[in-house]
Amino acid sequence: MTTHVRFPSPYQLKAPAGAEGWQRLYPYYLVFQDNLKEKEEKKFWFCDSQHWPSPFKPFDAVTVEFAVKCLGQYNTRHYLVPPANGVDYRIHNGYCYMSPVSVAPELIGGRVPQFMERAGYYFQNWDRLLVNWDKKVRANIADLEALNFEKLPEVVPLDWVTGGVGLDNTYGLMETYDRAIQLLYKTWQYHFEFLNLGYAAYLDFFGFLKGQFPGIPDQAIAKMVQGVDVDLFRPDDELKKLAKLAITLGVADAVKTGSLEQPLAAVAKAPGGQQWLDAWTAAQDPWFNFTSGNGFYSTDKYWSENPDIPLGYIRDYIVRLENGEEIDRPTARIAAERDRITSEYAELLDPEARAAFEGKLGLARTVFPYVENHNFYIEHWSMGVFWRKMRGLSRLLHDAGFWHNPNDMFYLNRQEVRDALFDYCNAWAVGVDAIGPDYWPAEIASRKTIMAALATQAPQPALNEPPTVITEPFTIMLWGITTESVGRWLNGTADKSQLTGMAASPGNVEGPARVIRSADDLGQIEQGDILVAPVTAPSWAPVFGKIKATVTDIGGMMSHAAIVCREYGLPAVTGTGNATSLIKTGQMLRVDGSTGEVTILS
Amino acid sequence: MLKILDGRTIMPFSTACEADHGRMGGKCASLARMIAAGVNVPDGFAVTTEAYAAHLGSGELRNRIDGLIRSIDSDRVDDAEKKSAQIRDAIMAAAMPADIEADIRRAYRAIAGNDDLPVAVRSSATSEDMPDASFAGQQDTYLWIVGEDQVVERVKACWASLFNARAVAYRARIGLAQLDVQMAVGVQKMIDAAAAGVAMTLDPITGDRTRIVIDSAFGLGEPVVSGEITPDNFVVEKVLLEIVRRKIADKGHELVADRAARRTVARVIEASRRSLPSLSDAQVIAVARLAKSLEKSMGCPQDVEWAIDRDLPDGENVVILQSRPETVWSRKRPAATKSYAMGIEGVIGTLLAPLQVKP
Numbered sequence: 007m008t009t010h011v012r013f014p015s016p017y018q019l020k021a022p023a024g025a026e027g028w029q030r031l032y033p034y035y036l037v038f039q040d041n042l043k044e045k046e047e048k049k050f051w052f053c054d055s056q057h058w059p060s061p062f063k064p065f066d067a068v069t070v071e072f073a074v075k076c077l078g079q080y081n082t083r084h085y086l087v088p089p090a091n092g093v094d095y096r097i098h099n100g101y102c103y104m105s106p107v108s109v110a111p112e113l114i115g116g117r118v119p120q121f122m123e124r125a126g127y128y129f130q131n132w133d134r135l136l137v138n139w140d141k142k143v144r145a146n147i148a149d150l151e152a153l154n155f156e157k158l159p160e161v162v163p164l165d166w167v168t169g170g171v172g173l174d175n176t177y178g179l180m181e182t183y184d185r186a187i188q189l190l191y192k193t194w195q196y197h198f199e200f201l202n203l204g205y206a207a208y209l210d211f212f213g214f215l216k217g218q219f220p221g222i223p224d225q226a227i228a229k230m231v232q233g234v235d236v237d238l239f240r241p242d243d244e245l246k247k248l249a250k251l252a253i254t255l256g257v258a259d260a261v262k263t264g265s266l267e268q269p270l271a272a273v274a275k276a277p278g279g280q281q282w283l284d285a286w287t288a289a290q291d292p293w294f295n296f297t298s299g300n301g302f303y304s305t306d307k308y309w310s311e312n313p314d315i316p317l318g319y320i321r322d323y324i325v326r327l328e329n330g331e332e333i334d335r336p337t338a339r340i341a342a343e344r345d346r347i348t349s350e351y352a353e354l355l356d357p358e359a360r361a362a363f364e365g366k367l368g369l370a371r372t373v374f375p376y377v378e379n380h381n382f383y384i385e386h387w388s389m390g391v392f393w394r395k396m397r398g399l400s401r402l403l404h405d406a407g408f409w410h411n412p413n414d415m416f417y418l419n420r421q422e423v424r425d426a427l428f429d430y431c432n433a434w435a436v437g438v439d440a441i442g443p444d445y446w447p448a449e450i451a452s453r454k455t456i457m458a459a460l461a462t463q464a465p466q467p468a469l470n471e472p473p474t475v476i477t478e479p480f481t482i483m484l485w486g487i488t489t490e491s492v493g494r495w496l497n498g499t500a501d502k503s504q505l506t507g508m509a510a511s512p513g514n515v516e517g518p519a520r521v522i523r524s525a526d527d528l529g530q531i532e533q534g535d536i537l538v539a540p541v542t543a544p545s546w547a548p549v550f551g552k553i554k555a556t557v558t559d560i561g562g563m564m565s566h567a568a569i570v571c572r573e574y575g576l577p578a579v580t581g582t583g584n585a586t587s588l589i590k591t592g593q594m595l596r597v598d599g600s601t602g603e604v605t606i607l608s
Numbered sequence: 609m610l611k612i613l614d615g616r617t618i619m620p621f622s623t624a625c626e627a628d629h630g631r632m633g634g635k636c637a638s639l640a641r642m643i644a645a646g647v648n649v650p651d652g653f654a655v656t657t658e659a660y661a662a663h664l665g666s667g668e669l670r671n672r673i674d675g676l677i678r679s680i681d682s683d684r685v686d687d688a689e690k691k692s693a694q695i696r697d698a699i700m701a702a703a704m705p706a707d708i709e710a711d712i713r714r715a716y717r718a719i720a721g722n723d724d725l726p727v728a729v730r731s732s733a734t735s736e737d738m739p740d741a742s743f744a745g746q747q748d749t750y751l752w753i754v755g756e757d758q759v760v761e762r763v764k765a766c767w768a769s770l771f772n773a774r775a776v777a778y779r780a781r782i783g784l785a786q787l788d789v790q791m792a793v794g795v796q797k798m799i800d801a802a803a804a805g806v807a808m809t810l811d812p813i814t815g816d817r818t819r820i821v822i823d824s825a826f827g828l829g830e831p832v833v834s835g836e837i838t839p840d841n842f843v844v845e846k847v848l849l850e851i852v853r854r855k856i857a858d859k860g861h862e863l864v865a866d867r868a869a870r871r872t873v874a875r876v877i878e879a880s881r882r883s884l885p886s887l888s889d890a891q892v893i894a895v896a897r898l899a900k901s902l903e904k905s906m907g908c909p910q911d912v913e914w915a916i917d918r919d920l921p922d923g924e925n926v927v928i929l930q931s932r933p934e935t936v937w938s939r940k941r942p943a944a945t946k947s948y949a950m951g952i953e954g955v956i957g958t959l960l961a962p963l964q965v966k967p
Contacts, residue, residue, distance in 0.1 A: 210958040362948035600850040
């Protein structure tokens with residue numbers, strides 16, 4: 007067998023048929039430029055299909071821009087992480103590729119004192135600063151929530167004229183758009199304010215234990231720091247409470263009737279029904295700001311706008327309760343298990359190491375709640391509000407004739423949306439027809455063809471020549487990319503019935519595969535299936551009661567999928583690279599979440 | 609001649625107390641300790657060091673042994689072999705004191721209920737099984753011994769094995785008075801093992817204490833202990849009790865009981881079974897769980913011999929045949945006291961150290 011030493015260059019990877027010209031969908035700085043070939047080919051790029059598993063619509067690229075830029079700023083400019091700057095990123099054939107930027111060796115030493123002063127301040131004042139973070143993020147969400155995109159009136163209101171305002175309604179409309187983008191930008195700055203430091207402290211604890219016990223499973227280390235009362239699990243917990251309440255109040259059958267409007271109407275008529283409806287309404291703010299995706303796509307379905315999703319889960323829970331099943335997360339058992347594991351490892355250490363263990367564990371447990379909880383506040387809640395507002399703007403311009411479908415705006419990038427909005431405002435002011443209605447429908451149709459063509463091709467796991475050793479800490483922790491995993495991508499395994507990934511959550515089971523590529527297909531999952539997906543989202547939690555195990559293409563120990571699987575006590579193998587392309591629905595699998603091995607049995 | 613007191617020569621595992629352990633030898637004392645701690649150990653009794661001393665007596669046999677030892681020409685290997693064989697013959701030829709023999713027969717019948725129970729007869733030396741003076745394996749073990757006549761004969765053979773050439777030479781080298789060494793013998797119900805082997809509560813290769821390493825094969829465990837066959841190898845993570853590695857060997861033979869012939873026999877394993885795991889995953893975890901609890905109750909890493917009893921149902925069929933302190937890694941001392949960078953300095957150290965995490 008020949009050993010491949012490099013991945014293809016992006017300059018060799020042509021667009022799939024029908025996707026030619028895709029570059030115009032994205033800003034110039036996000037695509038590989040021809041005149042930079044020599045420079046770009048020297049860098050190693052890996053595909054982040056963990057966060058962006060499918061091609062971006064042009065507007066949705068704002069998520070990768072803001073997220074990855076803001077990740078970088080904290081390493082490079084806030085804390086001066088000694089060996090690591092940010093992560094460079096490009097879009098190629100619709101997928102996102104990342105390239106971590108290391109600091110020149112001679113500059114690392116000089117950054118250490120600055121890191122100690124800046125990051126040290128955060129570690130020392132973590133809890134106080136986090137209280138402040140919570141306030142900032144909630145205020146930011148409130149600001150987003152307050153935004154409204156309203157149709158321009160026939161004329162400027164009289165009192166604006168008589169009040170000498172001197173502005174028209176387009177001024178506010180355009181400001182609202184700019185403000186939405188700025189608030190989104192702020193959201194992503196806040197997202198990384200604590201995250202990189204949280205991972206670094208966790209990594210210190212992780213590396214210490216690996217030094218003490220070379221064979222300690224990653225998941226054992228994660229179990230020592232993971233929280234029990236995690237906000238990320240609250241939405242699911244709320245559904246469980248509503249299921250129980252429905253049974254207690256005797257409205258379970260009403261909840262189970264018909265499609266969406268019918269059950270709510272049926273409950274309203276039932277005695278005690280109003281109490282359940284009040285609880286249902288109360289749970290929504292904020293816990294239904296929860297996406298069945300990962301928050302990075304405009305197509306994400308949020309529970310608040312798609313109440314049939316949480317309602318369906320509640321019905322499942324009711325059925326399981328009626329069958330006498332226990333649906334609550336075993337929080338007491340998880341807490342006891344966390345204590346047992348921690349003390350058993352501590353007992354195996356010599357006294358000096360044990361003192362270090364206690365100290366590092368303390369810091370890791372201080373920072374870890376942020377790592378687990380931020381996801382709800384940013385990806386779910388903040389992003390949920392943002393997408394809802396953007397859909398409002400898209401509908402407004404749709405009503406003004408700019409495109410054929412209410413959500414077509416997302417085929418424009420964020421700068422083009424600003425142009426279209428000005429076009430709308432301009433035409434209103436001049437008293438002519440806007441140009442957009444005669445320009446965008448054809449362009450959007452062409453872009454839809456391109457998007458469909460891009461989606462036919464899976465991304466390359468990586469581009470160009472990999473480094474001999476991957477040492478960049480964030481690459482390893484966030485993306486689960488190691489020297490070994492890159493080696494596996496390059497050479498694959500000779501045996502196509504055997505896949506290897508990260509041992510993310512322990513246990514060994516066999517069962518039929520169910521390959522799920524998007525949240526829309528979650529309904530196909532049957533009791534006892536093994537879920538095989540490019541990546542899973544925490545909000546898929548309700549299906550975790552049905553499945554036996556999870557296998558993903560992408561993801562590390564700290565990926566959201568790994569956290570949820572450990573929480574639900576399900577075996578998980580993450581970061582297999584190509585499980586969704588090798589495995590077909592219905593095949594029998596054996597998943598060993600302790601060794602990271604997946605075997606296709608038939 | 610030493611007066612033999614009732615109960616001094618025979619000590620059942622199940623009723624021995626700490627004060628009796630010295631007379632039972634290391635192996636039997638450890639079995640008694642495990643039984644007291646509630647571990648599933650097959651029943652049996654020790655023929656104590658006092659019985660051995662009584663057999664040696666103070667007269668003719670003792671003098672003859674003493675004379676043979678003094679006459680060994682330590683420069684000639686064949687001379688040591690010849691003289692130690694003569695010592696063993698003398699021990700075997702001497703009649704056992706009648707009261708001791710009667711005690712052994714009575715004790716055997718007490719655990720057997722009749723004259724048919726197969727037992728294992730093993731030496732239990734007083735200096736064996738100590739972390740700092742490993743005699744392990746230097747004395748003999750007799751498996752599947754049936755009937756009181758045979759038991760009496762094998763007890764004597766164990767006593768004699770104290771004078772195998774290697775043991776004699778070892779004692780001479782470290783300056784141990786040959787006739788002061790005491791020897792007890794364990795007589796223990798034989799387990800008809802579906803599978804058996806050893807478990808170490810650390811990784812013997814790396815010393816990693818988060819691992820339990822299990823060697824296992826079909827049938828009785830002796831071929832695994834003595835290294836005659838390549839066993840299946842399982843590595844279990846100690847805290848999570850998860851199997852992290854399985855290496856299933858192609859197992860050619862198994863040592864099993866031939867009940868009719870009243871002995872063990874090495875049997876060829878049929879082709880369909882030889883590459884199957886000798887333990888189910890649940891059994892691997894059950895063995896690991898027991899080894900882990902032994903380590904905890906004994907206070908240090910253990911080297912455990914275990915068997916799966918064919919006659920017991922799953923869930924309660926793992927029995928412990930022996931547990932002794934692990935000797936190699938336990939004697940190692942860390943070279944120097946390490947210091948660890950803490951707080952932000954620890955974080956910086958981690959960020960700067962080339963990090964290689966194996967998935």
